[in-house]
Amino acid sequence: MRLQRIIPYSSRLTFFLLFVLSISCAQTKSDNNLDTVDPKIVNQATDTATFAAGCFWCVEEQFKQLEGVISVISGYTGGHVRNPTYRQVTTGRTGHAEACNIIYNPAEISYDELLAAFFVAHDPTQLNRQGADVGTQYRSAIFYHDDNQKKRANFYIKQLDDEGAYSKKIVTEVSPYDKFYEAEDYHQDYYINNMSEPYCQMVIQPKLEKFKKVFKGKLKQE
Template identity: 85%
Template sequence: MKLQYIMSYSSRLTFFLLFTLSFSCAQTKSENSSNLTDNHQTSNLATDTATFAAGCFWCVEEQFKQLNGVSAVISGYTGGHVRNPTYRQVTTGRTGHAEACNIIYNPAEISYDELLAAFFVAHDPTQLNRQGADVGTQYRSAIFYHNAEQKKLADFYIEQLDDEGAYDKKIVTEVSPYGKFYKAEDYHQDYYVNNKNEAYCQMVIKPKLEKFRKVFKGKLKAE
């Protein structure tokens, strides 16, 4: 089935991502399985890390925690020049850091391709230095790659999404090498779970989470 036909009856973005996954994920999982065999490791012990910035890390954390194969999501700061930054410092936009999440996952259960697909659904990558009402460089869209393969896949996704016109505007997502990651203060971890009744959680995080879960139905952890 051609991509153009798929796009004719549903969301261009969602179906482009799922179409791409049908080809790239199988290959990635096959390569990962081979590597695990070569290293005499069992799949339940193998983990890898993806690092994404997509606006407020409270939203990103809760979205990625939903996915089967993701064992942990850690909110923090990365991409800047200030050592050991505090949340108050980062919110000024003068540290160079982005609010980001380290996503720990089992590549035998979920591929980096699938995490990239989730990243592009989780936020609007065409908004420069903001997500909705959250404005500043600390809310920029960014992929911090850990190796050459992650960079290659990130660049591929961006190029293909732009070529297919998945969005009305060009993607502005930054693709940068992973550097020092500073874990955010304890009260930022599991923020949505611990603060569900707060206005921001109800008005911003909850709707984004519902959309995310709808798109990735079938790839979610059992409730």
């Protein structure tokens, strides 16, 4: 059974993330001016963010809560083995990380906001682990899809380090997106389908509740 230590959010981190959200919301309203952009076209557009932040069961459920996120797919990426299985990835010898493809509507949520959620969803100062989940498959990583995503990821990492949001330096890997292998069916919607399991109750649920508190203004209507 996987176990993790829940890392409390520092006041500096929370303040910085709230600042990011306020700036991003203002930019979104400006970019979506109805006088210049057809809302039907904007609402049809989607983009993808790919994050690795430890156990993908946790990451999937956290990002599913956010308004503007259309779907979250758990899978494997960043390694050298083709068509890896979960059993292979857990050995730590495939080079792959447990990751999530986050399909979102940029008219409703920005990449900056997703980055803010990424840094809340896990502890990016832990190298090749999250709590008791140890190995390169649990590393912190941002797999960028274009130069803008790369630029934004590196910008926020530098800002968080400069602000001293964490007691240690961020070790998040920033790498180009390559082949993403969708995980086995039983990994998709894992929390919803296994809520009575100890890992879901002891690890995912507390992390989810804390995540919701930070992003209470950006959650889907329940």
